Amino acid sequence: MTHDEIYERITSILKGEEDWITAMATVTCELHNAFEHFHWTGFYRTTSPGILKIGPYQGGHGCLVIPFEKGICGAAARTGETQDVPNVHERPEHIACSSTTNSEIVVPIKKTTGEVVAVLDVDSDRKAAFSNADKQLVEQICDWLGREYHFVEKAIS
Template sequence: MAETLYIPQTATRKEIYDSLLPQVEALISTETDTIANLANIVAVLKEAFGFFWVGFYMKKENQLVLGPFQGPIACTRINFDKGVCGYCYRTRETVIVPDVDKFPGHIACSSASKSEIVVPVFDHTGQVAMVLDVDSDELDDFSEVDKDGLEKMMLMLQKTFTI
């Protein structure tokens, strides 16, 4: 896959993920640069679903630090004990938040964000290397379909890097 992304226009979210997964695998499987792969994954998700904000926070020393993203300006650093990203990092599990205003300790980088899903990405030793953070400007925008699709995509990503 070069610069073309096929996104079915009259499909369910599951069908869109099913269409994107092999395309993302083709896109990142031959690229060894992690930042390039992160940037392309973010672009694919933003283009395919039109999410409000999509990006990665990478573990650096004792914080999560902003990596490639698309959307409005974002928080640059997140402590492991703060927000949805920190919670995902600590629990090592995908977190779906239907209403960010009801999540204790939510970090409001943008007041337009209404719901969120955060997926952990593990390194070759099994430690959380980064998290994928996806925000929507709609309440309750994420489901098990998103969890399944994004987790599959992050498993593909994990195979491409040795952070």
Template sequence: MDKNTFYQSLNQQAQGLISGETNVIANMANISALLFMSLEHINWAGFYLVDSDSELVLGPFQGKPACIRIPMGKGVCGTAAALDETQLIADVHQFDGHIACDAASNSEIVIPVHKSGKVVAVLDIDSPQLSRFDLEDQQGLEALIRLFEQQL
């Protein structure tokens, strides 16, 4: 199955899981589980929530235990939140200021989540493979986040 078809199917599954559910934590938990179960070659999938203007705090996730707090603007997650831009990182070891919560992670994608036009969280997905994520992954995952944002 090509990636476009894969993400269309994945996003339909996500829509089915979160449709009509208003609890943000429950929806984040199900999206994390769906991503962890469906995406190949990943070792972590989950959310960090904006806790203040200065940091993110760990939210629902699947994978090994993770860093609990990340300063805004630091690491891939903090950078995505501070800049309000998806971060598609082929080699996290080349990312200045990378925070290594799991030494096995080699590539990462982080997508901001918005409510009322403001970043309220980020979706973070890590992989032990270098260059695991590409533009098609980014577009498919950004579409999933747009579906999720409609429930916020």
């Protein structure tokens, strides 16, 4: 499947779905199984100011809690910007939830107000694993989730 086909598949499956947890679980499953180099795929949700907690994911165990001030996921949540890290060992703030992770991309999901409600984290055991097309797909999905699930604050309170 192409990146465009994966995006269309995800948005088609979730058409009319109102449950945020269902949406996160579905996105995680579809992305994780679509790409061989996506070794850990999952969400961290903003559960209180400055705190991310693990949401639906596929792969080995993830970190349960990540403060906004820590790690690549925290940087994405804190800045509201995508973190594309070809080599996590070159980022001193990287939290090694898995010792095999070598590259990572983390994309924030924002409410229409700009507030970050979650991040989508994709890790790979390979260095520089993620192409520009991978990054654009994950960003496109996160933008769509932010628009489609604008009421998400009800689901995470």
